[in-house]
Amino acid sequence: MKKLKKKSQAGKPKPKVEPESKRGKKLGDKSTKVVKVKNTPAKSVGVKLNKTPLLEVSPDTPSVSGILSKKGKAKKRKISNETDEVSPKSVVVKGKKPDKKKSARSFSLLNDSLDLASTSTLRNMPSSTPAKLDLDSSDDDDDVMESVNSYKAEMESSRIHSAKRKRQTKRVDSAKKRALDAEGSEVMGKNALQRLLDPINVDTFMKDYWEKRVLHVPASDPTKFSNLLSTEMMDKALRNEILCFGRDLDVTTYTDGEKQNHNVEGSRAQAHVVWDFYANGCSIRLLHPHTHSKQLMIVMSALQEYFGCLVGANSYLTPPSSQGFAPHYDDIEAFILQLEGRKRWRVYKPRSKHEVLPRFSSPNFSEADLSDPPVFDAILSPGDLLYFPRGYIHQAHTVHNEHSLHVTISAYQKTSWLDLMDKLVPSALKTAAANDVDFRRGLPIGYLRQAGVFTKHVPTERKALIHTAKQLVAKLVNYIDIDSAVDELGVQFMHDALPPVLTPAEAACSVIGNGWRMESNGKLKNKIEFPPTTRVRLTRANCYRLVQEDVVGPEGGSTTQVSLYYTVDNSSLYHGEEPNFLVVDADLLLTLRALVNAYPQFTTISDLPYDTEDKMYGLICDLWDHGLLVTETPSQPIDNQASIVIPDASRGSKTGPKGDNGGNALNGSLVEGSLPSTDDEEDVDYEEDVDDEEDLDEEEDDVDDEEDDVDDEDDEEGVLHTVENLDDDLRELLCDDGSDIDEEEMEALNNLDIEDLLDSSLEDAEEEEDEEEEEEED
Template structure:
């Protein structure tokens, strides 16, 4: 075998590569009432900007004025568990460099041309440094200390086993006891599924935060630990793009042709329906596997191997063109109807009472064509809900407690200051109706949302009916609210490497300083 081997094949039956496979469900728990990119983020009050704030003051949430120091008080917490990692084999210089180093030696262009959403990719590495680094990300031996942090069945850990082609859940009630967990692992041959380990492991936090910047989509993870001669889950497919990193031991995998290409939901498939594997292989420490959503798969730990540990990194759930259209079309219809009287005409009398509405399809087709024409002639397309869902639930920057992004530093921005946007990947601009105005006619405002104050502890863990929510740790929306007249100036800052405050496209120096001070207080710009 070569030093680094990639096993590549397309989908015709019988094209399996050497060795076996099987694996557990890769679906990350999603925030309740939301989805991984296409969900609806709950709107909560965010910082409001008055026309002329007092010098040195920053608008507080709800439109009131508060001191800068109080508004941005640091809340840096030590991670619950971070063990020393081996020297990283990944490049954290940028999101692009991180992804390139993750799939190495495959080139980025080749990956997206030949594999992404198309077929699996197996990268087998005979590299002790990569294997040691992967092993440091998460190990079976880490569970004892993690259980002391207050883990709960269902929320943090699932215990399961595949029996006669079905998933058997072996969870107990309440808090996880390590001795009981180890007993189920050893005696019942149960698989341990650990949800969202990036909450505890800083190296995974770093990896997933960079991948969220790279993909512009939420990135979750699960760790699966399976004893020898056992299988955790039956053959199934997921609704996420999957990257598998083998951390400890070996795992025997089998992949099958999708019955639903690029599936939008998780589903178990019976053995008699899936046919023969298209790919079969063994993953060893340091190996990487990618496969698209909809790929049917199963995995087991071979006899003679004490256990297998792998981490599944998942992304692109509900992040398709269909999801984007569902998000964007309501705003497009609303805006177009202001200008096009055809969209404002009444539907036929008693249309809503009819069983068969086939007669109106021609009219709907005509209106959709008018919408398409309007879209081609428009400068911007609203898609605020998907944007807000992503920015609200993604990981904050991983800078460590010695470099707290929540506290602004350096000089205050003045009219002659040169400023630069920072944390570009962690902030978005949207235009939407004023959330704080209850009047029937709500004027449009500019909102700047950011993820700098998001909580690592709640990443991908939901917002309702769980312990995190009960403890008051549910994710909130953070950002600023401006009059629509500030939009061009904000675009200036976002599109320029640097800009002088006095050059901002606003009518008065007071507005220019107000904008700069507001962004500086949220740590979104730095003064050069």
């Protein structure tokens, strides 16, 4: 009996493939059933004072308890001030954190951590404090004041960056604990497009501008797109990554009506060499810039969910007073996002009806080819957006003394009705030939003399030939299979598409951020299982395609097979990986179709229909293992002290090409294969819809208040737990017959009030932190 299995298919997916291409690891037959998890409360373990004291006592501590009184602490501070030394704290006790002042926060499109996960500004934050101010470096008063002002600015910038990092960490931690919204990824993609077009409504744009005319959206904020890419980020990519001429970037010029390419073919694009070209007036086109900008990757991945087709991008850096490319039109819908500098754009309507919405890009035009005046002629500034349909001729030139950097986001290449008909008609002909004898009848005798461009023919015979052909074309409509044709386009999209980028909340509910983890001591932790009450759904609307296709059997016969193609393991480079798919057994279709039809709603596992219960649970595990399934809330580990477990033999050996379940790790496209680290903000990326800055601030305040409440509760519980443990340890110590404590010490311990000591320590710690914060503000 067939079971769910996976395989990568080279080249373009076709309805028929050789039997060798369908061999792969068998999946979906896991014998391990999903069981209900019993919640076992953790046992409290008392802390032994003679082994691991909770309170760290300094050598100078005069008290047996290790807690300084306020008077003693004041005296120590005074001594520290006189000796100009910092005295170590005598006690380390967890107490309530003092309230921190919230720094001001700005909101701009794609530039807020609760929006589309932009963290480029966080990446470029100074990680260390500004250099110490040296007032003796200059004797001039103006220089001194300039140094002072510069130092103040650096200090203020460092303070703001630090506050942003803390606020970002809080949001990520909060996002990991929340349940996922029952909102489809198509809505997420539409919201992403809305942010780009704002204040133009998406529905208005699709009705009045899409594939019809040019749209210019002036910037409401010049930093609107600044986090997507910058010249500094380009320099960093050139120095830290292996970029090659021709493959990753192009160097071009356009002078005197002639475009020239200056690539050093086959060579690495060293930063010095590229910038030397730029200094000599060359334009730099960076291909697939989203591989160097996580923020741009997030935006494109979201737009892909809305458009349902490949979304690509190129970036263009042009020196002042120059032009890099000749006038031309493209075969894509173009969104120009101006990032830096200014550039004059001239856009022209298609010259004839044959160039309206073309399937292929044009050759380069000369100025003589542009007889009509442009329909758009204006200068784009940072934050501006310009849209024009495919077939619109365009050219751009930088202004005097200003460079320009922009990103072109493209969509709907080869996604027209003609592309659908290209799949539909051959399929209809194949079906008609199998079911209608009229399509198999022979052509009339002498048909070669009845038609032809240069053939002399008899009009009556030619007319009869045309009449019969039209009749057959009319009958062909009855054999159109629109479902199979759309599935073919869907399978092609699965190969073309970018991998989905999960938010931290989604990653925490998926195999990317949950499940087994290896500790430094070689032990595994975080074992999870799915109780029948677990609520699940497929990861994204457009990250999979379930199709039925014909394959060639082992003995040459044709058989029908159900395959699940998916994009989760795709490369961020176009066709960087072979197509990935799973072969679905017939008795799994009932469960899988229920998941497909339920999206974006979550479904309880026990409510899913199935033919065989064991196989249904195996399917859930397979989808989870491949990143195609998320839970509504993060699954809680059932045994964090587990040792290494040898997998059951029924799970099968994990072998196969890169990208399948053959023991290979995922390719890092999903937030780099792990939850964003709260210690390293470079990995923090997620997106949520927020209407405006006021709502965003209110949500932030609510999150901060909730976290403060949680911290307070944890602190109170921690103090009570500490008191109980200390009391237990003291009792054990007093009852120890082998103890060396004399009678006086025993009496002192009996009279010791641990709760009062801890309260005093907490108050001292809070006062000291408050004083330190006041000193920092001064």
